[in-house]
Amino acid sequence: MRHFFHVLLALVLLALPAQLMAGPVQDILQNYRAVIEKSSRKTIEPAIDALANSGLPQAQKVLETWQAKDMWQRKSDGFFFEAKKVNAKTYALIDFDTGETVGEVAKDEIDQLKPNSGIRAVIATALVQFQLSDPDPARRSDALTAIERNAAADHLEPLRKSIATEADPAVLARKQRLERLLTIRFDPEIEARIAAIESFGGDLGVDLRATLNPLLATRRIVVAGKPGAELNIARTLRPGSDELPRDAAYAMLVDARLSTPRISASDKRAALAANIVDGKVAGIPVAQLNSDEARATAYAALAAGGKAAPTVTEAQFEAALAAHSFVDVYAEPSKAVTDAASDAMDAIQMRVGLNQALDLGLDALSLASIYFLAAIGLAITFGVMGVINMAHGEFIMMGAYTGYVVQQIIPDYTLSIIVAIPMAFAVTFAAGVAMERLVIRWLYNRPLETLLATFGISIALQQVAKNIFGTQARPLTSPAWLDGAWVMNDVVSISYIRIAIFVLALIFLGFFLFLMKKTRLGLETRAVTQNPRMASSMGINKDRVNMLTFGLGSGIAGIAGVAIGLFAKVTSELGSDYIVQSFMTVVVGGVGNIWGTLAGAAMIGFLQKGIEWLNPSNTLAAQTYMIIFIIIFIQFRPRGIIALKGRAAGD
């Protein structure tokens, strides 16, 4: 109804051109007022074309304003203006034709035009002709992006022309690449297209594949007899093969109206139901029609009596299949082009496969480093000291929340991260020491009860976090220099934040090794774990050592929390997501050995990514099967990948 009114309004306004002599651009806009207001990609094109082809100097400005959502419509007369915000309630209107400010109006007197991204893409395409040789390299770049997204045959000529005058080397390189891609798609000369295809070699770009694949797109058709020579055939299919089961082939025949359909079970049933006479169908009582055989008999009788369509016999079925050919044909008519494209794709696919494996490897490595980072604190408290700390996950969470709180106080992201890391360490170190003093040291001889007591602490801490911060996830934003990804090519890339986590994991590995092997504390820790009484006799204060070691393990968990919070989310349940995996990492790797933890993390990371690769549509399955694998693995290597030997192994 509203649209109709708008159209009507537009017509009325069109009928009164005398009042509309506001300016040439405004005239065009008013001409297309209805479609501009409707704002749909499907109908907008005439308006944009009219502007772009108007030859008016203001057209570019209008289109750019529109694209940037800065075009507004005055409610009183429907005129379009560029509007600049003066303050929250007032906007200044600028006329497109004169470029002058017409006046300031209240916000509720004007409507903002909100072109959706489909329309913005159409506008961008229309702007290409203005922008390709624009003095501003950013605009030229925009034009190239618009072509990449939405290329058309008539872009090829202007693009070629603009290459000659291009000064900026980066933009030039993009232009040249784009020119070759457009050549493949649109050039009328087959030789030129093949040459362009071959010029790329084994290039990995998604844009190249996106250009080649449509050339190789096929459609499956059925023809009577043998296929004609005019078709560019990709391959011929035999009915009954894996790609084309006989039923599917017959269905194609039916769809192409080359054969009569077979009667489906529900059609049969409907036919039977339609022919009930005195509670009987073709002489068979209805009550007996509760089996497929009885129905088939009844239907056959009906068909014989001409009351239903006859069924297709097996012989007719075979004959129909044999009389037709089933082929995949290329939409592209030129065989030379499809052959060249096919060869190029084969070469690319090989390299893409290799690179995908590399990318998967990087993902796995990254996941492994995350698990390692989450588990390294546990490798100290559980692996070295033998203390089961179920609240380890909550220390990770505390670290993440510390990062969040620091970010609230220090708005600069880089600085806040630098402050947050030692803060997180300090907070969780203190919490760890407190927990060791108050709870754990009374339970050194009762490992199962340590498990339960620390679990109690874990649920208490989780709830406290919920009470303080709420259940909603909190933002922990990484500094700008960690945004984005390290892109090797269009297949292999990894985000900087993951690289940072990987580096952090390496640093901690080094730190752990240094601490355990080279420092006094490490020596004492190892002594206390191996034989507390003997260590005491040697003058080691074992309470102090235990306390410091436990605090250290907890502190590292806190730093891991900051890292994990940066790449995922900060919620009170953050820790419990990692606790089971962390324990499994340590157990699988082998208790008491940092290399074991590393091996365990690597195994779990790679395994999970491997299963995900095998079954890409169900990530949950990957986690399930990974846990089952670990359960079975532990049956066969109960002491983990790297088992301690001899005395150190304890019981």
Add this chain to the structure above:
Amino acid sequence: MNFLKATLAGALSLGLTVPAFAAEDTIKVGVLHSLSGTMAISETTLKDTMLMLIDEQNKKGGLLGKQLEAVVVDPASDWPLFAEKARELMTVQNVDVMFGCWTSVSRKSVLPVIEELNGLLFYPVQYEGEESSKNVFYTGAAPNQQAIPAVDYFLEELGVEKFALLGTDYVYPRTTNNILESYLTGKGIAKDDIFVNYTPFGHSDWSKIVADVVALGADGKKVGVISTINGDANIGFYKELAAAGVSADDIPVVAFSVGEEELSGLDTANLVGHLAAWNYFMTAEGDANAEFIKSWHAFIGDEKRVTNDPMEAHYIGFNMWVNAVTQAGTTDVDAVRTAMWGQEFPNLTGGISKMGVNHHLSKPVLIGEIRADGQFDIISQTEPVAGDAWTDFLPESAVLDSDWKDLGCGMYNTDTKTCVQIKSNY
């Protein structure tokens, strides 16, 4: 042994807490939303919305000359507890109507109880459809009021030719994606051009999935992502999306479970231009919405709190119920149900919502682009669409119809002309 006795006696006394029979001059409204556990963050807001609406109604003089009284219980995000609390509300507290539930599984848990005791529930959240209970009014969106229009938008406005359906592994994404797959196939999208992936709740490792989605672009078709990812997992997903440099112009993402509330946990600067489909956005222009936001801020005492789609659903549902009760002159469930059919009320986005005989609401569908401030730019708004209980895009459901007024059946097979069942599937 005395202690054992004491414990048992104590346990007994719990059950004996006979409700103080409230004075007869109030009408009781049950509020069945989780106030603790994983769903608390979403549902607490709705509880507050209900308290606000009841408060406002009481200021207007109540209903049928009586005051309204809210009875709030906490089912603690524990699905069996929803059934228990619903029974308690209806048999012990004797409420006249209930507003509640968020997840589908909690609704399915309540359904048998509410149908057994002939209660009345208003369910405010967008859901997967395939249900129409005699005792439930669905004020959230059915798939044809959110998912299908969003896909149409992708197909027509953005020209998307290849779809990645990413969802959390539970019933809403599963069913919605099934319907969408069937719908897309009907629109001529090949099976190979639809990529489906399910992840667990709270999933955080998105690098591979995002890489898979980017790789979909390799055959030259425009890729779009339809996300039914739920809750916290969205944060990791959008962070990875931003890190991979995926722009909304190249690979647009439309989300069905991401609203103003979810975005407040995120820095949206890198997500500008991605989409969400709802029946309401806080940025909707209009006096009713401005008034609603104002009273919400006043009620909650925090100017920063956002409003969202399920809140609007409760707003419409509650007001319709008030009007239906006034019309029927009683709070009797059967009378109110009859009065609810065809009930109309202006929604907050400008327009009139109407309750259908299939207990679903007609609402406009809005599509919004994420802005840098965590709000949405409404770029498309349809005329009101009637909610469809049984989708037309799955063969088993296409033959089903729901009409409680004339057919008296929520699951009516139009082929065989029979009512499959009066009670719901649960």
Add this chain to the structure above:
Amino acid sequence: MKNTFLMRNPSVLVFLGLLALFTLGVTLMSEATGAALISTSFVKTLGKTLCLCLIAIAMDLVWGYCGILSLGHFAFFGLGGYMVGMWLMYERTRLIVEKSLANTEIPPTPQEVVDAIGTQIFGVVGSSEFPLVWAFADSLTLQLALVLIIPGLLALVFGWLAFRSRVTGVYLSILTQAMTLALSLYLFQNDSGLRGNNGLSGLQNLPGLGSVPQSVISMWFFWASALALGLGYVLAAWVVSGKFGSVIRGIRDDEQRVRFLGYSVEGYKLFIFVLTAMIAGIAGALYYPQAGIINPAEIAPIASIYLAVWVAIGGRGRLYGAVIGAAFVSLVSTWFTGGQAPSIPLGFYTINWVDWWQVVLGLSFVLVTLFAPKGIGGLFDLAQGIRAPRRHGQPLGPGQGALQEKEAQE
């Protein structure tokens, strides 16, 4: 034999007597069979609590007596619930489908009936075919047998693998936790064929008994739960008395020594593990029809940890301790999280029990572990004048809370 067994364990008689009294009391006060003093929903809560007491007994057997801290017994509980739930759903849907198909012109074939049931049950999760796990869903007898068989079989396979390779102590605990995590993740998938996250619902409606009100059905289940608890208690008491029980406790206190004495430690452990898994399965099969819905969240690792918490608070190594712990903690939890507990205003902050109950529970758990390893059951010892010796932190086997420490009597 029975006589002497009861003579030697007078606490069993006391327990049975109290349970009978309690059941009678509830019966007389219920809506269906008595004075309607307690609501149907509370009868259901009490019935469910009895089932929780039963699984707590199983936990006590495996942990308090045998020393295996299993953090996975809720997996067996859930499986029991799933088994009985499958039949309940199938049968209820079958009745609906047959009734609706009876109206059609052509009588349905058996296959059409099964297809229609499949569409009804799995339509919710967007599929319509019966997965293999539903093969026996049409037979109540078989599904009831599966209530015992499936948890038993899982426990057998898992236990055999774990005990054979001598995985003990905390390693075993973590492994059992991994098992229940894997199971719940598996069931969360739609592909598992058990309706994923939605689980099985509407279980409180017994097929064919639509006319019986829930107040009556809830009493049936309450009685059944009480009976199961009574029988389970007697069975558990019988298992732990006598020579078999002594070996079990011996394994708990020092596994190596028992092995050196020539006992097949693995066999004993496996027997207890499987037996308790089956008891847990029965408890689950009775619990979920009262709860009305079962879904994978029920068997998440946290549930099993809570089970250990109940037993520890009640006092492990004594069966009544487990019962008290489960009943006390679960009912008190219900009370606090139900929003009925009054908030405590502190002036600057109001303590809302919905928010702070978990904190109290967690900390009380730490305190019990530290200061009262015998749990609530320890109060009985105090009453009888049994004291634990002061050990100054030295170990005496993992079961400091065990009743067997008669030497500590003063």
